[in-house]
Amino acid sequence: MKLKQKLVLSLKIIGMLWIISSVIAMFFSVDTDFASGNVAVIPIYGVITTTRENSFSSGVVTSDDIIESLDKADNNPAIKAILLDINSPGGSGVAADEIGQKIKSLNKTTISVIRDVGASAAYWIASTTDYIFANKLSFTGSIGATGSYLEFSKFLQEYNISYQRFVSGELKDMGSALKEPTETEREIYQKIIDDAKDIFVEEVALNRNLTIEAVDEMATGQIYLGKDALGLKLIDELGTKQDALTYIEENLNITANLVEYKQKKSFSDLLTDFRSSLTPKIGKFINPAPLILQ
Protein backbone atom coordinates (compact mmCIF):
# COMPACT_ATOMS: atom_id res chain seq x y z
CA MET A 1 0.00 0.00 0.00
CA LYS A 2 1.37 3.44 -0.93
CA LEU A 3 2.15 6.01 1.74
CA LYS A 4 -0.60 8.37 0.55
CA GLN A 5 -3.19 5.62 0.74
CA LYS A 6 -1.96 4.69 4.19
CA LEU A 7 -2.26 8.26 5.40
CA VAL A 8 -5.79 8.62 4.01
CA LEU A 9 -6.90 5.38 5.64
CA SER A 10 -5.23 6.38 8.92
CA LEU A 11 -7.03 9.71 8.91
CA LYS A 12 -10.33 7.94 8.20
CA ILE A 13 -9.86 5.56 11.13
CA ILE A 14 -8.76 8.29 13.55
CA GLY A 15 -11.60 10.56 12.35
CA MET A 16 -14.15 7.81 12.83
CA LEU A 17 -12.92 7.03 16.36
CA TRP A 18 -12.87 10.75 17.22
CA ILE A 19 -16.47 11.19 16.01
CA ILE A 20 -17.66 8.14 17.99
CA SER A 21 -15.79 9.37 21.06
CA SER A 22 -17.23 12.91 20.75
CA VAL A 23 -20.80 11.68 20.26
CA ILE A 24 -20.58 9.39 23.31
CA ALA A 25 -18.96 12.20 25.35
CA MET A 26 -21.85 14.51 24.41
CA PHE A 27 -24.29 11.88 25.61
CA PHE A 28 -22.47 11.63 28.94
CA SER A 29 -22.25 15.38 29.39
CA VAL A 30 -26.06 15.57 29.19
CA ASP A 31 -26.40 13.08 31.98
CA THR A 32 -23.66 14.18 34.29
CA ASP A 33 -23.85 17.08 36.67
CA PHE A 34 -20.63 16.53 38.52
CA ALA A 35 -19.28 19.37 40.54
CA SER A 36 -15.97 21.14 40.24
CA GLY A 37 -16.76 24.60 41.67
CA ASN A 38 -17.28 25.74 45.24
CA VAL A 39 -20.78 27.26 44.99
CA ALA A 40 -23.56 24.96 43.85
CA VAL A 41 -26.36 26.66 41.95
CA ILE A 42 -29.60 24.70 42.08
CA PRO A 43 -32.29 26.09 39.79
CA ILE A 44 -35.91 25.87 40.95
CA TYR A 45 -37.85 26.83 37.85
CA GLY A 46 -41.54 26.08 37.26
CA VAL A 47 -44.28 24.50 39.30
CA ILE A 48 -42.99 22.51 42.28
CA THR A 49 -44.35 18.97 42.63
CA THR A 50 -43.32 15.86 44.51
CA THR A 51 -42.94 13.60 41.49
CA ARG A 52 -42.97 13.93 37.73
CA GLU A 53 -46.19 12.41 36.41
CA ASN A 54 -44.71 11.33 33.10
CA SER A 55 -41.86 12.18 30.78
CA PHE A 56 -44.10 14.67 28.96
CA SER A 57 -44.69 16.86 32.05
CA SER A 58 -42.98 20.14 31.25
CA GLY A 59 -42.38 23.28 33.28
CA VAL A 60 -42.30 21.18 36.42
CA VAL A 61 -39.61 20.77 39.06
CA THR A 62 -39.85 17.90 41.51
CA SER A 63 -38.79 17.73 45.15
CA ASP A 64 -37.10 14.40 44.35
CA ASP A 65 -34.78 16.11 41.84
CA ILE A 66 -34.07 19.09 44.08
CA ILE A 67 -33.30 16.88 47.07
CA GLU A 68 -30.98 14.75 44.90
CA SER A 69 -29.11 17.90 43.86
CA LEU A 70 -28.97 19.15 47.46
CA ASP A 71 -27.56 15.80 48.58
CA LYS A 72 -24.90 15.85 45.85
CA ALA A 73 -23.87 19.38 46.78
CA ASP A 74 -23.82 18.51 50.47
CA ASN A 75 -21.70 15.42 49.88
CA ASN A 76 -19.19 17.34 47.78
CA PRO A 77 -16.50 18.65 50.16
CA ALA A 78 -15.45 21.29 47.62
CA ILE A 79 -18.90 22.94 47.76
CA LYS A 80 -18.95 25.65 50.41
CA ALA A 81 -22.32 27.26 49.70
CA ILE A 82 -25.57 26.39 47.96
CA LEU A 83 -27.42 29.01 45.95
CA LEU A 84 -31.07 28.36 45.11
CA ASP A 85 -31.96 30.18 41.90
CA ILE A 86 -35.74 30.51 42.26
CA ASN A 87 -38.22 31.36 39.52
CA SER A 88 -41.38 29.54 40.49
CA PRO A 89 -45.00 30.45 41.23
CA GLY A 90 -45.16 27.69 43.87
CA GLY A 91 -46.80 24.30 43.87
CA SER A 92 -47.22 21.43 46.28
CA GLY A 93 -46.98 22.12 50.01
CA VAL A 94 -45.66 18.62 50.59
CA ALA A 95 -42.89 19.15 48.03
CA ALA A 96 -42.01 22.50 49.62
CA ASP A 97 -41.84 20.92 53.07
CA GLU A 98 -39.69 18.02 51.81
CA ILE A 99 -37.23 20.44 50.22
CA GLY A 100 -37.37 22.76 53.23
CA GLN A 101 -36.58 19.94 55.68
CA LYS A 102 -33.65 18.87 53.52
CA ILE A 103 -32.27 22.44 53.34
CA LYS A 104 -32.49 22.76 57.12
CA SER A 105 -30.53 19.51 57.56
CA LEU A 106 -27.61 20.72 55.41
CA ASN A 107 -24.33 21.76 57.00
CA LYS A 108 -23.60 24.38 54.36
CA THR A 109 -24.51 28.01 53.83
CA THR A 110 -27.71 28.30 51.80
CA ILE A 111 -28.80 31.41 49.90
CA SER A 112 -31.92 32.05 47.82
CA VAL A 113 -32.20 34.43 44.92
CA ILE A 114 -35.78 35.10 43.83
CA ARG A 115 -35.89 36.14 40.19
CA ASP A 116 -39.24 37.02 38.51
CA VAL A 117 -41.33 35.10 40.97
CA GLY A 118 -40.79 33.13 44.14
CA ALA A 119 -44.24 32.82 45.63
CA SER A 120 -46.21 30.39 47.80
CA ALA A 121 -44.40 27.00 47.97
CA ALA A 122 -41.36 28.58 46.29
CA TYR A 123 -41.29 31.25 49.02
CA TRP A 124 -41.66 28.50 51.66
CA ILE A 125 -38.47 26.92 50.26
CA ALA A 126 -36.68 30.28 50.14
CA SER A 127 -37.61 30.96 53.77
CA THR A 128 -35.70 27.86 54.90
CA THR A 129 -32.40 29.21 53.52
CA ASP A 130 -29.98 31.35 55.52
CA TYR A 131 -30.40 34.49 53.45
CA ILE A 132 -32.85 35.65 50.78
CA PHE A 133 -32.17 38.05 47.91
CA ALA A 134 -34.91 39.32 45.57
CA ASN A 135 -35.22 41.95 42.90
CA LYS A 136 -37.27 45.00 43.84
CA LEU A 137 -39.76 43.89 41.17
CA SER A 138 -39.82 40.19 42.05
CA PHE A 139 -43.17 38.67 43.01
CA THR A 140 -42.92 36.97 46.36
CA GLY A 141 -45.02 36.09 49.40
CA SER A 142 -48.41 34.59 48.57
CA ILE A 143 -48.41 32.85 51.94
CA GLY A 144 -51.51 30.70 52.05
CA ALA A 145 -53.12 27.62 50.59
CA THR A 146 -55.65 26.93 47.88
CA GLY A 147 -57.54 23.81 46.90
CA SER A 148 -59.97 25.18 44.36
CA TYR A 149 -61.30 23.04 41.55
CA LEU A 150 -63.78 23.10 38.68
CA GLU A 151 -67.16 21.53 39.30
CA PHE A 152 -69.20 20.29 36.34
CA SER A 153 -72.49 19.10 37.89
CA LYS A 154 -74.63 21.80 36.25
CA PHE A 155 -72.91 21.33 32.94
CA LEU A 156 -73.65 17.61 33.11
CA GLN A 157 -77.31 18.27 34.00
CA GLU A 158 -77.61 20.48 30.94
CA TYR A 159 -76.62 17.50 28.81
CA ASN A 160 -78.87 15.08 30.73
CA ILE A 161 -75.92 13.25 32.25
CA SER A 162 -76.53 12.16 35.80
CA TYR A 163 -74.10 11.24 38.55
CA GLN A 164 -74.94 7.83 40.07
CA ARG A 165 -73.62 7.96 43.59
CA PHE A 166 -72.52 4.78 45.41
CA VAL A 167 -70.36 5.50 48.44
CA SER A 168 -69.49 3.62 51.60
CA GLY A 169 -69.46 6.82 53.63
CA GLU A 170 -70.96 10.30 53.30
CA LEU A 171 -67.64 11.96 52.54
CA LYS A 172 -66.04 9.28 50.34
CA ASP A 173 -66.54 11.21 47.09
CA MET A 174 -65.74 14.57 48.60
CA GLY A 175 -64.08 16.75 46.01
CA SER A 176 -65.63 14.99 43.04
CA ALA A 177 -65.98 17.42 40.15
CA LEU A 178 -69.22 15.69 39.14
CA LYS A 179 -71.33 16.84 42.08
CA GLU A 180 -71.87 20.03 44.02
CA PRO A 181 -70.18 19.92 47.44
CA THR A 182 -72.46 19.79 50.48
CA GLU A 183 -72.24 22.34 53.30
CA THR A 184 -70.36 19.79 55.49
CA GLU A 185 -67.90 19.11 52.70
CA ARG A 186 -67.33 22.84 52.21
CA GLU A 187 -66.61 23.25 55.94
CA ILE A 188 -64.18 20.31 55.98
CA TYR A 189 -62.44 21.60 52.88
CA GLN A 190 -62.14 25.08 54.29
CA LYS A 191 -60.72 23.70 57.54
CA ILE A 192 -58.09 21.71 55.63
CA ILE A 193 -57.12 24.81 53.67
CA ASP A 194 -56.98 26.94 56.83
CA ASP A 195 -54.88 24.33 58.64
CA ALA A 196 -52.48 24.15 55.72
CA LYS A 197 -52.18 27.93 55.80
CA ASP A 198 -51.48 27.82 59.56
CA ILE A 199 -48.67 25.29 59.04
CA PHE A 200 -47.24 27.53 56.29
CA VAL A 201 -47.45 30.58 58.60
CA GLU A 202 -45.75 28.75 61.49
CA GLU A 203 -43.01 27.58 59.17
CA VAL A 204 -42.32 31.06 57.78
CA ALA A 205 -42.42 32.59 61.26
CA LEU A 206 -39.91 30.02 62.51
CA ASN A 207 -37.61 30.30 59.50
CA ARG A 208 -37.67 34.09 59.30
CA ASN A 209 -37.58 34.69 63.03
CA LEU A 210 -40.89 36.56 62.95
CA THR A 211 -43.91 36.28 65.21
CA ILE A 212 -46.77 34.05 64.12
CA GLU A 213 -49.11 37.03 64.41
CA ALA A 214 -46.95 39.14 62.10
CA VAL A 215 -46.81 36.41 59.44
CA ASP A 216 -50.50 35.60 59.88
CA GLU A 217 -51.30 39.20 59.11
CA MET A 218 -49.42 38.90 55.81
CA ALA A 219 -50.90 35.48 55.04
CA THR A 220 -53.81 36.68 52.97
CA GLY A 221 -52.34 35.00 49.93
CA GLN A 222 -51.21 38.40 48.69
CA ILE A 223 -48.12 38.63 46.56
CA TYR A 224 -45.60 41.33 47.42
CA LEU A 225 -43.08 43.11 45.27
CA GLY A 226 -39.50 42.57 46.41
CA LYS A 227 -39.23 46.13 47.72
CA ASP A 228 -42.32 45.64 49.93
CA ALA A 229 -41.20 42.16 51.02
CA LEU A 230 -37.98 43.70 52.31
CA GLY A 231 -39.98 46.06 54.56
CA LEU A 232 -42.03 43.12 55.81
CA LYS A 233 -38.83 41.14 56.51
CA LEU A 234 -39.88 38.38 54.14
CA ILE A 235 -36.52 38.82 52.38
CA ASP A 236 -33.13 40.00 53.66
CA GLU A 237 -31.84 42.14 50.83
CA LEU A 238 -32.69 43.52 47.42
CA GLY A 239 -30.20 42.21 44.91
CA THR A 240 -29.28 39.99 42.01
CA LYS A 241 -27.53 36.65 41.67
CA GLN A 242 -24.26 38.58 41.45
CA ASP A 243 -25.03 40.30 44.76
CA ALA A 244 -25.68 36.89 46.28
CA LEU A 245 -22.25 35.72 45.10
CA THR A 246 -20.60 38.80 46.56
CA TYR A 247 -22.40 38.07 49.84
CA ILE A 248 -21.09 34.47 49.78
CA GLU A 249 -17.54 35.60 48.96
CA GLU A 250 -17.52 38.16 51.76
CA ASN A 251 -19.05 35.90 54.38
CA LEU A 252 -17.18 32.71 53.57
CA ASN A 253 -13.97 34.42 52.47
CA ILE A 254 -13.79 32.49 49.22
CA THR A 255 -13.68 33.27 45.50
CA ALA A 256 -16.97 31.95 44.22
CA ASN A 257 -16.67 29.43 41.42
CA LEU A 258 -20.17 28.46 40.29
CA VAL A 259 -21.26 25.01 39.28
CA GLU A 260 -24.81 24.38 38.17
CA TYR A 261 -26.53 21.23 39.36
CA LYS A 262 -28.79 20.64 36.39
CA GLN A 263 -32.05 18.84 36.88
CA LYS A 264 -33.33 15.99 34.81
CA LYS A 265 -35.33 17.27 31.87
CA SER A 266 -38.57 15.73 30.74
CA PHE A 267 -38.94 14.51 27.18
CA SER A 268 -41.25 17.46 26.54
CA ASP A 269 -38.64 19.91 27.91
CA LEU A 270 -35.99 18.38 25.64
CA LEU A 271 -38.30 18.79 22.64
CA THR A 272 -38.99 22.41 23.61
CA ASP A 273 -35.25 23.08 23.96
CA PHE A 274 -34.60 21.47 20.60
CA ARG A 275 -37.38 23.51 18.95
CA SER A 276 -36.10 26.74 20.57
CA SER A 277 -32.57 26.12 19.35
CA LEU A 278 -33.73 25.16 15.87
CA THR A 279 -36.20 27.98 15.18
CA PRO A 280 -33.64 30.81 14.87
CA LYS A 281 -31.49 28.61 12.63
CA ILE A 282 -34.46 27.92 10.34
CA GLY A 283 -35.18 31.66 10.34
CA LYS A 284 -31.61 32.43 9.33
CA PHE A 285 -31.81 29.81 6.60
CA ILE A 286 -34.98 31.36 5.19
CA ASN A 287 -33.79 34.95 5.54
CA PRO A 288 -30.10 35.24 6.27
CA ALA A 289 -30.21 39.07 6.35
CA PRO A 290 -30.74 40.54 9.82
CA LEU A 291 -34.17 42.04 10.43
CA ILE A 292 -33.92 45.73 11.31
CA LEU A 293 -36.85 47.31 13.11
CA GLN A 294 -37.17 51.09 12.84
Place this chain on the structure above:
Amino acid sequence: MVDLKLPKKRSMLTKASPWKRIFSFILDLFIINIFIIGPFTTILQNSFPSSADIMENYNYLYSNPDIINSLYMVFGTIFILTYAYFVLFEYKLRQTPGKMVFNLYLAPMKKKDPIKILQILLRNLAAFPIFPFSLLWIVDPLYLIFTGRRLSDVFSKTIYVEEISL
Protein backbone atom coordinates in the same frame (compact mmCIF):
# COMPACT_ATOMS: atom_id res chain seq x y z
CA MET B 1 12.61 9.55 -18.55
CA VAL B 2 16.00 7.86 -18.73
CA ASP B 3 16.24 4.49 -17.09
CA LEU B 4 19.42 4.59 -15.04
CA LYS B 5 19.21 0.86 -14.36
CA LEU B 6 20.04 1.39 -10.71
CA PRO B 7 20.18 -1.72 -8.54
CA LYS B 8 16.98 -2.52 -6.66
CA LYS B 9 16.71 -1.34 -3.09
CA ARG B 10 17.93 -4.17 -0.90
CA SER B 11 16.36 -4.63 2.48
CA MET B 12 15.68 -7.29 5.04
CA LEU B 13 13.04 -7.83 7.71
CA THR B 14 14.18 -8.36 11.25
CA LYS B 15 12.57 -8.49 14.68
CA ALA B 16 11.63 -4.98 15.76
CA SER B 17 13.79 -3.35 18.40
CA PRO B 18 12.01 -3.21 21.80
CA TRP B 19 12.93 0.49 22.17
CA LYS B 20 11.38 1.34 18.81
CA ARG B 21 8.26 -0.53 19.89
CA ILE B 22 8.13 1.38 23.18
CA PHE B 23 8.56 4.77 21.47
CA SER B 24 6.00 3.92 18.81
CA PHE B 25 3.58 2.88 21.57
CA ILE B 26 4.13 6.26 23.28
CA LEU B 27 3.30 7.98 19.97
CA ASP B 28 0.11 5.90 19.71
CA LEU B 29 -0.82 6.85 23.26
CA PHE B 30 -0.33 10.50 22.31
CA ILE B 31 -2.78 10.12 19.40
CA ILE B 32 -5.25 8.19 21.60
CA ASN B 33 -5.02 10.90 24.24
CA ILE B 34 -5.99 13.59 21.73
CA PHE B 35 -8.66 11.83 19.67
CA ILE B 36 -10.21 9.25 22.01
CA ILE B 37 -9.67 10.54 25.55
CA GLY B 38 -9.77 14.22 24.52
CA PRO B 39 -13.58 14.50 24.09
CA PHE B 40 -14.05 13.05 27.60
CA THR B 41 -11.60 15.43 29.30
CA THR B 42 -14.23 17.91 30.51
CA ILE B 43 -16.36 15.12 31.96
CA LEU B 44 -13.38 13.58 33.73
CA GLN B 45 -12.24 16.97 35.09
CA ASN B 46 -15.73 17.78 36.35
CA SER B 47 -16.11 14.38 37.98
CA PHE B 48 -13.87 15.27 40.87
CA PRO B 49 -13.99 18.14 43.34
CA SER B 50 -11.36 20.82 42.72
CA SER B 51 -9.79 19.97 46.08
CA ALA B 52 -6.34 18.41 45.87
CA ASP B 53 -6.93 16.34 49.00
CA ILE B 54 -7.07 12.66 47.98
CA MET B 55 -9.20 11.71 50.99
CA GLU B 56 -11.72 14.46 50.19
CA ASN B 57 -11.97 13.19 46.60
CA TYR B 58 -12.31 9.63 47.87
CA ASN B 59 -15.09 10.58 50.29
CA TYR B 60 -16.86 12.55 47.59
CA LEU B 61 -16.82 9.63 45.15
CA TYR B 62 -17.72 7.17 47.90
CA SER B 63 -20.83 9.16 48.77
CA ASN B 64 -21.83 9.62 45.09
CA PRO B 65 -22.18 6.12 43.61
CA ASP B 66 -23.88 7.53 40.50
CA ILE B 67 -20.67 9.37 39.64
CA ILE B 68 -18.68 6.17 40.04
CA ASN B 69 -21.13 4.39 37.72
CA SER B 70 -20.78 7.12 35.13
CA LEU B 71 -16.99 6.97 35.42
CA TYR B 72 -17.11 3.21 34.82
CA MET B 73 -19.08 3.90 31.63
CA VAL B 74 -16.66 6.62 30.49
CA PHE B 75 -13.56 4.50 31.12
CA GLY B 76 -15.26 1.46 29.54
CA THR B 77 -15.92 3.48 26.39
CA ILE B 78 -12.35 4.77 26.31
CA PHE B 79 -10.92 1.26 26.61
CA ILE B 80 -13.21 -0.15 23.92
CA LEU B 81 -12.29 2.66 21.50
CA THR B 82 -8.58 2.21 22.32
CA TYR B 83 -8.93 -1.49 21.55
CA ALA B 84 -10.69 -0.60 18.29
CA TYR B 85 -7.81 1.78 17.43
CA PHE B 86 -5.16 -0.96 17.64
CA VAL B 87 -7.33 -3.64 16.04
CA LEU B 88 -8.45 -1.49 13.10
CA PHE B 89 -4.97 -0.20 12.31
CA GLU B 90 -3.29 -3.59 12.61
CA TYR B 91 -6.01 -5.29 10.56
CA LYS B 92 -6.15 -2.68 7.80
CA LEU B 93 -2.52 -1.50 7.63
CA ARG B 94 -0.56 -4.06 9.66
CA GLN B 95 0.81 -1.13 11.65
CA THR B 96 -0.43 1.69 13.87
CA PRO B 97 0.48 5.35 13.19
CA GLY B 98 3.18 5.13 15.88
CA LYS B 99 4.66 2.04 14.18
CA MET B 100 4.54 3.82 10.80
CA VAL B 101 6.98 6.43 12.10
CA PHE B 102 9.49 3.70 12.96
CA ASN B 103 8.65 1.56 9.93
CA LEU B 104 7.52 -1.41 11.98
CA TYR B 105 5.12 -4.02 10.58
CA LEU B 106 3.00 -6.75 12.07
CA ALA B 107 3.87 -10.13 10.58
CA PRO B 108 2.83 -13.73 11.19
CA MET B 109 5.21 -15.90 13.17
CA LYS B 110 5.33 -18.35 10.27
CA LYS B 111 5.77 -16.56 6.97
CA LYS B 112 3.42 -18.79 5.03
CA ASP B 113 0.39 -18.16 7.30
CA PRO B 114 -1.57 -14.93 6.69
CA ILE B 115 -2.61 -12.98 9.80
CA LYS B 116 -6.23 -13.59 10.81
CA ILE B 117 -8.51 -11.07 12.53
CA LEU B 118 -8.74 -13.41 15.51
CA GLN B 119 -4.98 -13.12 16.04
CA ILE B 120 -5.23 -9.33 16.00
CA LEU B 121 -8.15 -9.37 18.43
CA LEU B 122 -6.18 -11.67 20.69
CA ARG B 123 -2.92 -9.72 20.67
CA ASN B 124 -4.67 -6.50 21.74
CA LEU B 125 -6.66 -7.89 24.67
CA ALA B 126 -4.26 -6.11 27.00
CA ALA B 127 -6.23 -2.92 26.24
CA PHE B 128 -8.91 -4.10 28.67
CA PRO B 129 -8.28 -3.43 32.35
CA ILE B 130 -10.14 -6.59 33.37
CA PHE B 131 -8.65 -9.62 35.05
CA PRO B 132 -6.87 -11.65 33.63
CA PHE B 133 -6.04 -9.28 30.74
CA SER B 134 -4.89 -6.62 33.19
CA LEU B 135 -2.01 -8.91 34.18
CA LEU B 136 -0.60 -8.30 30.71
CA TRP B 137 -0.06 -4.65 31.67
CA ILE B 138 2.78 -5.86 33.90
CA VAL B 139 3.82 -9.05 32.14
CA ASP B 140 3.92 -7.67 28.56
CA PRO B 141 6.46 -4.85 29.10
CA LEU B 142 8.70 -7.10 31.22
CA TYR B 143 8.53 -9.86 28.62
CA LEU B 144 9.31 -7.31 25.90
CA ILE B 145 12.38 -5.98 27.69
CA PHE B 146 13.81 -9.44 28.41
CA THR B 147 12.89 -11.32 25.23
CA GLY B 148 12.23 -8.58 22.68
CA ARG B 149 8.62 -9.76 22.25
CA ARG B 150 5.39 -9.19 24.12
CA LEU B 151 3.69 -12.18 25.68
CA SER B 152 0.63 -11.23 23.59
CA ASP B 153 2.83 -11.73 20.48
CA VAL B 154 3.49 -15.29 21.59
CA PHE B 155 -0.20 -16.02 22.25
CA SER B 156 -1.33 -14.58 18.93
CA LYS B 157 1.57 -16.06 16.97
CA THR B 158 2.44 -12.67 15.51
CA ILE B 159 5.56 -10.57 15.58
CA TYR B 160 6.50 -6.97 14.90
CA VAL B 161 9.26 -6.67 12.33
CA GLU B 162 11.22 -3.74 10.96
CA GLU B 163 12.58 -3.19 7.51
CA ILE B 164 16.31 -2.54 7.44
CA SER B 165 17.98 -1.27 4.25
CA LEU B 166 21.12 -3.12 3.34
